Amino acid sequence: MFMQAVQMTRRDWRAGELRFLLIALVVAVASLSSVGFFIDRMRAGLTRDAHQLLGGDLVVNADQPINAAWRAEAQRRGLTVADTVTFPSMALAGEGDKTQSQLASIKAVSEGYPLRGNVKLAGTAEGSDIETRDIPVSGTVWVDKTVLPALGIRVGEQLRLGDISFRVDKIISIEPDRGAGFINFAPRVMLSMQDLAATNLIQTGSRVTYRMLLAGPPITVKSYQKWLQQVIERDNAKGVRIESLESGRPEMQATLARAEQFLSLVGLLSAMLAAIAVAMAARRFMLRHLDACAMLRFLGLTQNQVTSMYLIEFFLVGLAGSALGAALGFASHFVLLEWLGKLVANELPAASWLPALQGIATGLLLLVGFAIPPILQLRNVPHNRVIRREQDPPKPATLATYGLGLFVFVSLLLWQSGNPKLGLLTAAGFLGGFALFAVIGWAAVRSLRYLRGGINHPGWRFAVTALQRRTGATVVQIVALSLGLMALLLLTVIRGDLVNAWKDSTPPDAPNRFVLNIQPDQKAAIEQRLTGTGEGTPALYPMIRGRLIKINDTVITGDTYVDDRARRLVDREFNLSTMRTIPAQNKIVAGRWLDDSQPEASVEEGLAKTLNVKLGDRLRFDIGGQQVEAKVTSLRKLEWGSMRVNFFVILNPSLVKDMPQTWITAFHLPEERSALANELTRDYPNLTIVDIGSIVRQVQAVVDQVITAVEFLFLFTLASGVLVLYAALVGSQDERIRESGLLRALGATRSQLSQAQWIEFALVGGLGGVLAATGAAIIGWVLASYVFNFDWSFSPIVWLVGLLTGSVCAFVGGWAGLRNVLKHPPLQTLRGS
Numbered sequence: 001m002f003m004q005a006v007q008m009t010r011r012d013w014r015a016g017e018l019r020f021l022l023i024a025l026v027v028a029v030a031s032l033s034s035v036g037f038f039i040d041r042m043r044a045g046l047t048r049d050a051h052q053l054l055g056g057d058l059v060v061n062a063d064q065p066i067n068a069a070w071r072a073e074a075q076r077r078g079l080t081v082a083d084t085v086t087f088p089s090m091a092l093a094g095e096g097d098k099t100q101s102q103l104a105s106i107k108a109v110s111e112g113y114p115l116r117g118n119v120k121l122a123g124t125a126e127g128s129d130i131e132t133r134d135i136p137v138s139g140t141v142w143v144d145k146t147v148l149p150a151l152g153i154r155v156g157e158q159l160r161l162g163d164i165s166f167r168v169d170k171i172i173s174i175e176p177d178r179g180a181g182f183i184n185f186a187p188r189v190m191l192s193m194q195d196l197a198a199t200n201l202i203q204t205g206s207r208v209t210y211r212m213l214l215a216g217p218p219i220t221v222k223s224y225q226k227w228l229q230q231v232i233e234r235d236n237a238k239g240v241r242i243e244s245l246e247s248g249r250p251e252m253q254a255t256l257a258r259a260e261q262f263l264s265l266v267g268l269l270s271a272m273l274a275a276i277a278v279a280m281a282a283r284r285f286m287l288r289h290l291d292a293c294a295m296l297r298f299l300g301l302t303q304n305q306v307t308s309m310y311l312i313e314f315f316l317v318g319l320a321g322s323a324l325g326a327a328l329g330f331a332s333h334f335v336l337l338e339w340l341g342k343l344v345a346n347e348l349p350a351a352s353w354l355p356a357l358q359g360i361a362t363g364l365l366l367l368v369g370f371a372i373p374p375i376l377q378l379r380n381v382p383h384n385r386v387i388r389r390e391q392d393p394p395k396p397a398t399l400a401t402y403g404l405g406l407f408v409f410v411s412l413l414l415w416q417s418g419n420p421k422l423g424l425l426t427a428a429g430f431l432g433g434f435a436l437f438a439v440i441g442w443a444a445v446r447s448l449r450y451l452r453g454g455i456n457h458p459g460w461r462f463a464v465t466a467l468q469r470r471t472g473a474t475v476v477q478i479v480a481l482s483l484g485l486m487a488l489l490l491l492t493v494i495r496g497d498l499v500n501a502w503k504d505s506t507p508p509d510a511p512n513r514f515v516l517n518i519q520p521d522q523k524a525a526i527e528q529r530l531t532g533t534g535e536g537t538p539a540l541y542p543m544i545r546g547r548l549i550k551i552n553d554t555v556i557t558g559d560t561y562v563d564d565r566a567r568r569l570v571d572r573e574f575n576l577s578t579m580r581t582i583p584a585q586n587k588i589v590a591g592r593w594l595d596d597s598q599p600e601a602s603v604e605e606g607l608a609k610t611l612n613v614k615l616g617d618r619l620r621f622d623i624g625g626q627q628v629e630a631k632v633t634s635l636r637k638l639e640w641g642s643m644r645v646n647f648f649v650i651l652n653p654s655l656v657k658d659m660p661q662t663w664i665t666a667f668h669l670p671e672e673r674s675a676l677a678n679e680l681t682r683d684y685p686n687l688t689i690v691d692i693g694s695i696v697r698q699v700q701a702v703v704d705q706v707i708t709a710v711e712f713l714f715l716f717t718l719a720s721g722v723l724v725l726y727a728a729l730v731g732s733q734d735e736r737i738r739e740s741g742l743l744r745a746l747g748a749t750r751s752q753l754s755q756a757q758w759i760e761f762a763l764v765g766g767l768g769g770v771l772a773a774t775g776a777a778i779i780g781w782v783l784a785s786y787v788f789n790f791d792w793s794f795s796p797i798v799w800l801v802g803l804l805t806g807s808v809c810a811f812v813g814g815w816a817g818l819r820n821v822l823k824h825p826p827l828q829t830l831r832g833s
Contacts (some may be wrong), residue, residue, distance in 0.1 A: 002304065005312035012285075018317050021285065021371070024277040025312075025321030026328060029363040031716035033329020036355030038337065050569050052639040055177030056082070056115035056213035057221045060228065063239040063573060068213045070228060077224055079216040082112040083193060086106055087208040088688055089201050090681040091143075091152035091158040091189050101637040101681040102150040103690055104143075104159065105186040108196040109135050115215035117176030129173045140442035144187035159189075162199030166191060177213075194693035203686050204660045236557075238547050238622065239572060245833045276369045276480060282371035283316075286378055292380045310375050314367060322363030326356040368700075369408025433486075434479055437771055441478035444767055445471050458748070459755030461807060463827035466739070474764060481768030482775065489798060511644055511666035513677060514690040516543075522684055529680065530667055538667035539583075541645050544659050549627070550620035551613060566610050576621065577647040578656050582636070586645050591615045591634035594652040602650045606631060608635050619649070623659050630655060760773055761810040768805020773799040 012018050066083065074081050084107055091104040121142065123352070136142050141159065148168070151159055158165045174190055202208055214221065225242060232240050248794045289310075296306055330351065347448060370689040414420055444469055452464045500595045507509060513772050518526055531537045548556055550569055558567045582602075594600045601619055613632060620629040630651055638646045670675060677689050740753050777798050 001308055003311045004313060008309060009313045009316050012313065014657050016063050016331045018285075018313075020280040021278060022317055022324075024275075024281055025363050025367065026325040027274060027716060028278070028321045028366055029325025029359045030194070030328035030332060031358035032362050033326045033355055033455050034332035034335075034716075035329075037330055037351045039335035040355045041351050042334075042335075054213070055084070055113065055117065055211075056059060056080075056215045057218070058214045058225055059243040060212040060214070061175075061241045061243055062210045062212075062768065063208065064210065066210050067237075067388070071212060071406075072230070074212075074214050074224055077216075077220055079220060079224060080112060080115055082109040082115050082213045084108065084211045084212070084213065085193070085202075085208060087202065087206055088186055088690075089161065089362075090685070090687065090689060091147060091151060092678070092681055092685070093153045093158065095676065099678045099682045100151045101678045101689070102147060103688065104147060104187050105188045106201065107188060108193045110193040111135065113213065113318045114176050115213050119172065120171050120172040120174035121175065121680040128310060136169060137191055138168060138192050138195055138661040140191075141166040142170040142172050142188075142190040143168055144189075145171045146187045147189060150187070160685065161189065161191070164195065165198050166195070172617055191259070199685075201686060203517060203519060204662060228742050236555075238549070239802045264782075275366045276476075278366055279370040279374070280476070283374040288473060289378060289740065300796040306378060307376065310378055310459075312370060313374070314375060315364075318364050318367040318371075319360070322360040324360040325363055329359055330356065341566075365411075369406075386716070394481050429487065433483065433775070435477040437482045437619055437775075440771060441475040441482075441767065442471065444478075445474050450624060457755075458752045459759055462743070462748070462753065462756035462758035463763065465720065468757065477764050478768045481765065481806055481809055482771040485769055485772035485802060485809070486775040488636075489772055489805075511668050512691065513669045514666050515647070515680070516688040516690070517686055518665070519686065520661070520663070523663050526665075526680070526684065526687075528666070529676075538665045539645070540663045540665045541577050541579065541647070542661045543664045544578070544623055544656055544661045545573045545652075546621035546623040546628075546659075547573045548611075548619060549622050550613070550618075550629075552618050556812075561611070563610065567606070569610065574621070574645060574649055576623070576649050576651055576656070576784060578651045578653045581645075583644075584644070585639045586636045588634050591632070593634055594650070595633070596652045596654050597653075598653045599628065599630040600633045600652045602634040602636055603632055604648045605637055607634045608632075621649075626659065628655055629661075758811070759824045762807055765807035765810025767806075768810065769802035769804070770799060772806060773802030778801070796823065 009018070011122055045588070060070065072083055072634060082550055086105060086107045088099050088103060089106045092099055092101050094100050113135055114133070120129045120131055120135055122129055122145075141161070143159075147159075148154060148171075153159060153168060155168050155171065158167055160166070172190065175190075177190060178783075190345075196202070214224065216224075231237075232242075268759060293306055296309075297303075301309075333351070369528075381495055410424070414424070448464045448467060452461055455461075515526070518540065527537070527540055550556055555561070556570050558571045561567050561568065580594075580596065582588065588602075589605055591602075603613055603619075608614070614634065617632045618629055619632060620627055628651070636650075645664055677691070681687055740748075777794055
């Protein structure tokens with residue numbers, strides 16, 4: 001039986017019956033495997049570098065200097081200890097008017113850093129990497145290579161940090177504990193811990209992260225971690241977080257998980273479209289093998305034997321297609337790595353076999369869910385079909401097997417997403433979109449009857465009549481093309497519209513520089529310098545660091561909330577402020593403004609919702625060891641897109657008049673006056689000046705890289721859509737051959753029938769493109785209105801691109817599927833019928 005099935009597979013392959021089915025499987029498996037190999041290598045890299053991501057076996061992270069007793073206890077237990085201090089500040093180079101500045105992430109490290117892993121260095125920007133366990137020598141710094149061109153210096157030259165000048169000694173290629181190797185906005189400048197105090201960069205209000213790294217035997221590390229956790233809970237220590245291999249970098253783990261889910265679902269969309277093509281190809285295979293199956297039954301084979309032969313044939317095809325798809329996916333994932341290479345600094349280990357096995361399993365599941373149901377109908381072909389060309393309608397049990405396809409569809413979504421809620425929502429969205437496009441496509445095809453006589457051309461009448469005669473196949477073609485094009489348009493044309501609308505939401509004169517860490521004795525002089533720019537007088541606001549410790553009588557900790565954002569907010573210090581009048585860009589949505597005669601607070605409405613704060617609640621803050629309590633008298637709505645200084649909580653002035661504070665401002669600096677930023681950091685080294693314009697450009701560069709990679713995946717989606725279109729056209733090929741033979745026998749010319757086919761392609765492709773553009777535009781509007789909160793304008797270019805792209809795809813798929821229809825002689829066609 002097996003050898004007979006193999007021989008039948010060879011015969012069907014030579015006849016071309018299995019090629020399209022194989023291509024559909026290859027595309028489906030390749031789209032999923034390319035993402036699978038990429039994610040597998042990322043996960044393998046994270047596992048390999050698990051210790052290095054922390055710089056040790058355990059890390060104590062705090063926003064205040066590490067308690068000396070905690071360090072002493074670690075040393076007493078025999079653990080190795082190292083320290084790092086990280087904060088943003090300005091790096092300077094040059095003198096006088098030639099001074100250049102660059103916002104940098106300053107990192108001071110102690111002897112022994114890193115406890116796990118190595119720092120990779122290069123002697124010059126083009127030098128080869130070398131690994132080291134050393135730290136910068138006193139008086140020198142190591143820098144990211146982007147620092148050098150930004151400051152216009154080279155290795156061996158000087159840069160200034162605060163009050164001290166340092167010689168640039170080495171270039172950092174890889175910093176093991178920098179957070180999974182992903183890009184940071186501020187380039188690194190690393191110095192020795194013993195040089196930090198002399199820079200005078202850390203002032204009151206500076207945002208500093210202190211980290212104590214520990215390494216040692218696993219049992220000792222676990223014991224110390226348990227002891228320290230108890231001490232933190234007992235002393236109610238604020239702003240302290242313990243990072244281990246299990247809990248370290250939770251934000252990176254969440255980001256990676258979301259990226260995995262998104263990329264997987266993108267690949268799965270391609271696989272689902274390809275699955276439709278698989279089902280249609282299998283149905284055509286079934287229709288073309290009815291006579292052969294009847295002959296096998298006539299020659300004595302039982303239903304089970306016939307079913308077994310075809311199942312073996314499809315298993316062999318599925319195995320071959322899945323293996324080829326996995327190989328193509330392996331090759332394609334290198335494209336993802338190339339386009340995302342700038343986001344991944346660490347070298348990744350080789351991929352494992354698991355994604356290949358998952359891809360092959362996915363291909364076989366798709367075959368079982370979408371190809372087997374049509375094949376099972378062959379077992380019910382009667383013997384007498386050899387004589388009587390009739391076929392009984394499918395039995396209820398056979399029809400029920402189509403539910404298997406739906407089950408496999410939903411199961412694959414759940415498997416790939418790794419999130420039941422996300423998978424079910426995606427399945428519902430996909431099926432809903434499929435149904436909506438199908439209804440619109442059906443209505444559009446039916447409405448063509450009113451246009452049939454509008455153009456006096458035989459090709460037009462033949463095309464409209466053919467589309468209406470094959471309404472089901474036409475609707476499938478339109479839906480498949482619409483889904484594939486909509487996904488691609490959303491990430492190409494619509495993406496540009498979203499970015500442009502976002503840019504337009506920020507006025508041209510919006511602030512593009514933030515100045516932080518202004519000391520009270522510097523306020524008047526800096527305000528005068530900024531006023532002299534000719535851009536008006538920017539407002540300076542006091543900024544006070546305080547931690548929320550109580551709401552009414554409830555003590556607030558990270559464990560008080562379930563929501564991740566709420567936990568992060570209460571685990572860190574707030575930037576509080578105080579002022580007598582409400583800022584211009586703020587609007588009170590509930591309550592009244594502050595009365596300075598009593599302790600009161602105004603809270604941003606989003607924060608109030610996240611932390612469940614209501615009007616009349618009492619908030620208690622710990623500000624530098626001093627506690628203040630204020631009653632919430634108003635909720636404010638902020639214009640975050642204004643790029644101006646905003647605060648979550650504003651307190652009345654008399655309540656915090658004796659509290660330590662720095663000042664912050666935002667102002668617009670024209671390009672021709674950009675030297676002012678360098679002058680300010682030269683004269684006031686403690687200032688941190690953030691160039692929002694450059695950050696926006698950096699963010700956009702990263703987003704563009706990710707979107708480009710996703711667009712690459714959507715090429716699989718578009719290919720899947722064209723495959724479905726091709727399958728739908730090929731599925732009607734036999735019927736078209738009979739129709740063309742009959743029409744040619746009745747006097748229609750080959751030219752007229754060819755024109756009719758091209759008109760069909762234009763109508764199907766044009767309608768699919770318009771539907772895709774409409775769907776993409778609606779999604780873009782929803783994103784703009786309800787996610788990004790900016791004005792949206794519909795661009796006609798989306799519909800033009802959709803119309804043209806849809807027509808081109810229809811022409812390509814139609815030409816590939818139907819180029820041989822008109823080559824059959826009419827007499828041969830009629831005899832075959």
